[in-house]
Amino acid sequence: MVKLSFRRQATDIGTRSQVALIHRRAGFGLTPGERADAYSRGPAVEIDRLVEPEVNGVARASDPWDDATYAIRRPPPELKASAVADWLFNMIVNPRQGEEWMTWFWHGHLVSSLNKVRHPMLMINQIRMFTRMGLGDLRSLLISTTTDPAMLVYLDGGDSTGESPNENYARELMELFALGIGNYTEADVQAGARALTGWVSRPRDQYEARFLPRRHDPEPQTYLGHTDVNDVESVIDAVLDHPACGPFIARSMAGAILGSSVPTEVTDQLGREFASGGYEIRPLFRAILELAVERPDVVTPVIQGPLPWLVQALRSTGAAWEGEAAVRGLHLAGQVPLGPPSVAGWPGGTAWLASYVVTARFNLAAGVAALTPPDSPAALAADALELGELADILGRPEGFTETTSGALAGIGAGKPTEVLTIALSSPDIVVG
Amino acid sequence: MDRRRFLAGVSVAGVSTAIGLAGWQQLAGQDGSTGTAGPGTTPTTGAPTTTTPALPVPESGGSESSSGDRILVVVQMNGGNDALNTLIPVDGRYRDSRPTIAIPEDEQLVLGGVPDHTLHPALEALLPYWDDGTLAAVAGVGFEGAGRSHFEAMDWWFRGSPDPSVTTGWLGRWLDLTDEGDDSPFRSVALGGGAPALRGSVSVPTVVTSPTAFSFRAPRGSDRRVLEVARAALVDPISTDPWIATAQLAQQRTADAVELFASLGSGDGAPVTDRGRRGSSVADSLATAAALIEEDLGTRVIIVSTSGFDTHSNQPDTQAALLGDVATGVAGFLDSLATTEWADRVMVMTTSEFGRRVRENGSGGTDHGRAGVHFLAGAGVEGGLVGGWDLGSLTDGDLTPNTDVRAMYSAALTWLGGPVEEVLGGSYEDLGVLRRTLV
Numbered sequence: 001m002v003k004l005s006f007r008r009q010a011t012d013i014g015t016r017s018q019v020a021l022i023h024r025r026a027g028f029g030l031t032p033g034e035r036a037d038a039y040s041r042g043p044a045v046e047i048d049r050l051v052e053p054e055v056n057g058v059a060r061a062s063d064p065w066d067d068a069t070y071a072i073r074r075p076p077p078e079l080k081a082s083a084v085a086d087w088l089f090n091m092i093v094n095p096r097q098g099e100e101w102m103t104w105f106w107h108g109h110l111v112s113s114l115n116k117v118r119h120p121m122l123m124i125n126q127i128r129m130f131t132r133m134g135l136g137d138l139r140s141l142l143i144s145t146t147t148d149p150a151m152l153v154y155l156d157g158g159d160s161t162g163e164s165p166n167e168n169y170a171r172e173l174m175e176l177f178a179l180g181i182g183n184y185t186e187a188d189v190q191a192g193a194r195a196l197t198g199w200v201s202r203p204r205d206q207y208e209a210r211f212l213p214r215r216h217d218p219e220p221q222t223y224l225g226h227t228d229v230n231d232v233e234s235v236i237d238a239v240l241d242h243p244a245c246g247p248f249i250a251r252s253m254a255g256a257i258l259g260s261s262v263p264t265e266v267t268d269q270l271g272r273e274f275a276s277g278g279y280e281i282r283p284l285f286r287a288i289l290e291l292a293v294e295r296p297d298v299v300t301p302v303i304q305g306p307l308p309w310l311v312q313a314l315r316s317t318g319a320a321w322e323g324e325a326a327v328r329g330l331h332l333a334g335q336v337p338l339g340p341p342s343v344a345g346w347p348g349g350t351a352w353l354a355s356y357v358v359t360a361r362f363n364l365a366a367g368v369a370a371l372t373p374p375d376s377p378a379a380l381a382a383d384a385l386e387l388g389e390l391a392d393i394l395g396r397p398e399g400f401t402e403t404t405s406g407a408l409a410g411i412g413a414g415k416p417t418e419v420l421t422i423a424l425s426s427p428d429i430v431v432g
Numbered sequence: 433m434d435r436r437r438f439l440a441g442v443s444v445a446g447v448s449t450a451i452g453l454a455g456w457q458q459l460a461g462q463d464g465s466t467g468t469a470g471p472g473t474t475p476t477t478g479a480p481t482t483t484t485p486a487l488p489v490p491e492s493g494g495s496e497s498s499s500g501d502r503i504l505v506v507v508q509m510n511g512g513n514d515a516l517n518t519l520i521p522v523d524g525r526y527r528d529s530r531p532t533i534a535i536p537e538d539e540q541l542v543l544g545g546v547p548d549h550t551l552h553p554a555l556e557a558l559l560p561y562w563d564d565g566t567l568a569a570v571a572g573v574g575f576e577g578a579g580r581s582h583f584e585a586m587d588w589w590f591r592g593s594p595d596p597s598v599t600t601g602w603l604g605r606w607l608d609l610t611d612e613g614d615d616s617p618f619r620s621v622a623l624g625g626g627a628p629a630l631r632g633s634v635s636v637p638t639v640v641t642s643p644t645a646f647s648f649r650a651p652r653g654s655d656r657r658v659l660e661v662a663r664a665a666l667v668d669p670i671s672t673d674p675w676i677a678t679a680q681l682a683q684q685r686t687a688d689a690v691e692l693f694a695s696l697g698s699g700d701g702a703p704v705t706d707r708g709r710r711g712s713s714v715a716d717s718l719a720t721a722a723a724l725i726e727e728d729l730g731t732r733v734i735i736v737s738t739s740g741f742d743t744h745s746n747q748p749d750t751q752a753a754l755l756g757d758v759a760t761g762v763a764g765f766l767d768s769l770a771t772t773e774w775a776d777r778v779m780v781m782t783t784s785e786f787g788r789r790v791r792e793n794g795s796g797g798t799d800h801g802r803a804g805v806h807f808l809a810g811a812g813v814e815g816g817l818v819g820g821w822d823l824g825s826l827t828d829g830d831l832t833p834n835t836d837v838r839a840m841y842s843a844a845l846t847w848l849g850g851p852v853e854e855v856l857g858g859s860y861e862d863l864g865v866l867r868r869t870l871v
Contacts, residue, residue, distance in 0.1 A: 168584070181596065303675075332642060334626070350636070350678065353678065354636075355638050355640060355682075355689050355690075356640055356642070356645075358686035359645070359646055359648060359686060359690060360645065362648050362649075362663075363648070366650060366651040369654075370654070401673075401676060403666065403667075403668070403669065403671065403680075404666060407663075407665035408662070411659075411662050412658075415655065415658065418651075418654050418655055418662065421659060422663065426666050427671070427675075428676070430679050431675050431679050
């Protein structure tokens, strides 16, 4: 009796919608194999599994990058696409989807790019660091980011000396990474740059950062109202002590999960709790996911970027795509992991509806559809025009809109590739 | 392709605009501030500001175009073009600084009327315009106080401001301010790459990063016709849900653009070839641009991007190929429109985020520097050289930026009919590169 009622409750449409939503926004969707179990566990348990995979016994995928391949002196250009493809593969197969998503989130927030960093090993190590520390505490994460070898290249920290400080990292740390514009002065930028000098990232150091005292300015600086700031730890502590820090990070994470229109009061509250709780990221992540379930009024649609959209498509269809080909498609769509266009990350929002993105996304959808195994649940549902089931497999238990249903029905049964192409490129799936 | 079809879409455009603004608010930063429509600050850098405000553009008589019809084409040379091998000073120190990469004297192109500077030989296709008096070169363009980072420099050029709180591009602001709400999706177009300079709060450019990839491809073995019918059915009717509607309108607009570009390619032989990751050649993109202009779809601004100018090593061959592409592209573009009604209505301007060091490095190349040289071409241009290199007065080993980027932008915005000050947040030197009847 109990079991029956539990089952009925677990599979009602509201529950399925909530489970699908949190997996779309804080993971890369559900595979058909994961779907039934996730629905029957319900949103509360799924939040636990996304946020705390270790204690909930969710297995970890093995590290996707083989150091022997990447840790070489003069990496040929094709290794860049290969490094991206390896990560893409991990996003698809990693059972720890919350951890994987959080790694992707930090990559878009604490930005570095292979286009400037050049050596894939440095970027790979940075991504590994985000996976290792991305759900830990913000202090450790920011300290590691500040002295991360790829970051030292990307924002010129490695060129910054006491004699000639480079302000690039010091500025972006406050402007884009932790506080937001208007919460610091130019004097803070200059003082921060001086305090952070001394760290280098050199080819001869085997992808490790080094601290060279002769390049460091040990003079105590006044920074964000703190005196005696003269090293990485004291800079980060001053940043964390700033009242804007918690709300700024909370806004960024909540915006990504709940949508950009989430009210400021909500994110400010999250941010204050984040700061007063010692900047532990895991409880912040949990609080945002609980809002996604409990406060539908603060959740707004998100125009999916090509990367999360593609990974969801690959996971839900089981299409086996040769990684480098997928990376070429993502390049045309404007969102290649490891290659954000600027220190501000990917633009997002309606930028993902630009003409070239629309064609590239359609062509990616066509590629996924063509490679979907004919006996996969997605292909079978598409073949039989079981549109409710197809929408559910693609992460929309609510079903397709009437217009999209009409377009798919017009294709007719027995044309699974055409149905999947149109379904994946429809506004229903692009806006998620 | 039917222009009225764009106009028919206007009744629902308000929906799109509302969402567009929300999107840009998100872009403006996690602090929740809204996108700034303009720099809003008085310029603090840039030496040569004048007290004379930019003059309004009168509707001049004769055969001159009126400002509302004019088109600006920006050729964006990403990577930082080496200015000193582009416009070469007649100065012994030039060779001394560049023992292996200096352009040999017998290959340099003589610029009529200019005794102290010559041109890179790859720019030969531009000489007829110089002789016509419709090509201007401006030496020393840059931002005072700029660093040598590509990223920062590109941001400054795109925004038309060193102020990082400005979230819109300089042309995006102009497009926003002059948007009358009834324009075609081809009002601003980017070819060969993205174009942050076109980023506005409201205006949405049509961006085609790779013309050969700009099509809807059917999966192998699938029914193309069935897919086309279904794709059209996805956007009909437009939803009352504003988010779905925005995605639908984007798909519809893209389908229109794909159809248009396909017709441009198959028309009078403007084959669009792809150079892989670099995008199209400038010549190809400009041929597409000329064909697009002749379609008369209300286009006002086109940005053509090309990359590869970051010549840290083996500069001579690389730069010669790139400059040759730009020169033949610009000449081909102007020539193809010369006998049309558009001849008096187009102006081409080059940009690049910085120039390079005066001294060559140890790899047969040059590292990041400061000032650049830029060209303006077209019937509305007052030809000639503005400024010139002084190798005796360098800034930290770089050519000194003594003409603010925004002075060049002022000329371009004046050509477009303004407003100038509202877009640039101040007024800048009149470089005298526009024909007097225009200013």
